[in-house]
Amino acid sequence: MITRRPVLAGLALAVLGGRAFAEGIAMEDQLPFGMIGKMKAQPGKRAELIAILGSGTGAMPGCRAYLIAEDAKDADAIWITEIWDDAASHKASLQLPAVRDAIAKGRPLIAAFELSAQTKPISSFIRV
Structure with a gap:
């Protein structure tokens, strides 16, 4: 069973990482x-x-x-x-x-x- 916390963390990472990728910003800068x-x-x-x-x-x-x-x-x-x-x-x-x-x-x-x-x-x- 997958708990809510890892799913939310994964979604947050996807959103932040996706935005950084789309804007050409290194994740380190975020x-x-x-x-x-x-x-x-x-x-x-x-x-x-x-x-x-x-x-x-x-x-x-x-x-x-x-x-x-x-x-x-x-x-x-x-x-x-x-x-x-x-x-x-x-x-x-x-x-x-x-x-x-x-x-x-x-x-x-x-x-x-x-x-x-x-x-x-x-x-x-x-x-x-």
Whole structure:
């Protein structure tokens, strides 16, 4: 039995791929821009840092997802996963007043940036 999800995914791929083919656009140009990073808060400041980072992310044009997660094994670490329409949208977000304010408030609470990677998201499903 075929479930609904693979059929819908296949239809979406056919529509997107067909449009790209018809317009002469490489599928790679249609993919969103992603980032994943691990950040260490100053000892005991993780919750405060998460609250600040979350406050500046409510209305960012081009942002499809901005997820902040606590590291399950490190009491001071957080993971941030971002999905954007494109790299330009991410870059532009860094100039938004709310984002600049969150960065300024959060900077003293950050002990280190441990990992950072750019990604090309190809599929997403979020249920909270």
